[in-house]
Amino acid sequence: MALRPPVEPMLAQARETVPGPGVLSGPLAFEAKFDGFRALLFIPASPGGPVLLQSRRGSLIQGRFPDLVAAAGQLPPGLVLDGELVVWSGDRLSFEALQRRAASGERTAAQLAAAAPAHYIAFDVLQTDGRELLTEPYEHRRAVLEGLFAEHGLMPPWTLCPMTTDPAVAQEWLASWTEVQGVEGLVIKGLGQIYRPGARGWFKVRRRxxxxxxxxxxxxxxxxxxxxxxxxxxxxxxxxxxxxxxxxxxxxxxxxxxxxxxxxxxxxxxxxxxxxxxxxxxxxxxxxxxxxxxxxxxxxxxxxxxxxxxxxxxxxxxxxxxxxxxxxxxxxxxxxxx
The missing domain is CATH 2.40.50.140 (Nucleic acid-binding proteins)
Structure with a gap:
């Protein structure tokens, strides 16, 4: 059965340090953690259906992000993505601009979209071509997500979240990338983990x-x-x-x-x-x-x-x-x- 909102996103629990191997299912994967608004994106299975954007708490917010709805034509039908909404301001992420957009009404949404366009950083795929992937291991879901970006040549506002399985590279990201305002740290996942809605099954480490x-x-x-x-x-x-x-x-x-x-x-x-x-x-x-x-x-x-x-x-x-x-x-x- 195709996924429909609301779908609870899988969550991460905070840790002080990057964990070692064996704490999650399978080898570890490390994703960059961006400071934005968590959102699930639902692409209709048939032409003419509505593009839906769901917040972490289950609200539908696509009316506040008409630029993303318009750009959704680049995406294949029956797709459900999990990711982060962000707004760039020069070389940094602007949470202030993102807040204005998230609180906008119909009259101002288009103006704000033109002044501060949103980007969607995808880090998981929950459904493709109408087929649910929740019980597939993260390693497989990530391969599907990477294939989606390669096959369709996706460009901004769609961005593939950086991921590595090399702990040394992850530590370098934690030390250097977090110098960019809006890049908070790392999310750590197990390559063998399934997607469990609402569960705090991942880890997050913020640079302090x-x-x-x-x-x-x-x-x-x-x-x-x-x-x-x-x-x-x-x-x-x-x-x-x-x-x-x-x-x-x-x-x-x-x-x-x-x-x-x-x-x-x-x-x-x-x-x-x-x-x-x-x-x-x-x-x-x-x-x-x-x-x-x-x-x-x-x-x-x-x-x-x-x-x-x-x-x-x-x-x-x-x-x-x-x-x-x-x-x-x-x-x-x-x-x-x-």
């Missing part, structure tokens, strides 16, 4: 870098802080929020608590509402503190307009540096001076 930011607020209490909300000074001298940490471990919470000072009048974040996560509407119950202590943090490469989208990891307090040494807002993971 150590940097610094100012502690501007905490959740919990001053005696027992739970999360840190961090900021950096912009070019106009204002403290701008850059992200929040994961929950502090008990030892780290005690260390930070010893140095927190309640904010006095005129804290730059007075009256500002902070949400619990990127894209969330839930507000944090934040206690503002004087932003005079520097936290060393571990951050990944998912940075959007100076703000990290994923939670940061607290490493330690930097009592040896001052606010003047912290990188300015927008400088990403640049290390502090000194």
């Amino acid at each position: 870098q150590t940097t610094e930011a100012l502690i501007g607020g905490v959740t919990g209490t001053l005696a027992r802080p739970q999360l840190l909300v961090l900021g950096r000074i912009d070019a106009d001298g204002r403290l701008r929020a850059v992200g929040r940490t994961t929950p502090l471990k008990p030892d780290a919470a005690r260390q930070v608590a010893q140095h927190l000072t309640p904010a006095g009048p005129g804290h730059p974040w007075t009256g500002v509402r902070f949400t619990a996560a990127w894209g969330s509407r839930d507000a944090l119950d934040l206690i503002l503190v004087e932003p005079d202590h520097v936290a060393e943090i571990s951050a990944d490469t998912a940075l959007d307009r100076g703000v990290w989208r994923h939670p940061l990891r607290f490493v330690r307090l930097r009592m040896d540096v001052t606010a003047a040494d912290v990188p300015l807002f927008g400088e990403g993971a640049a290390p502090a001076a000194g």
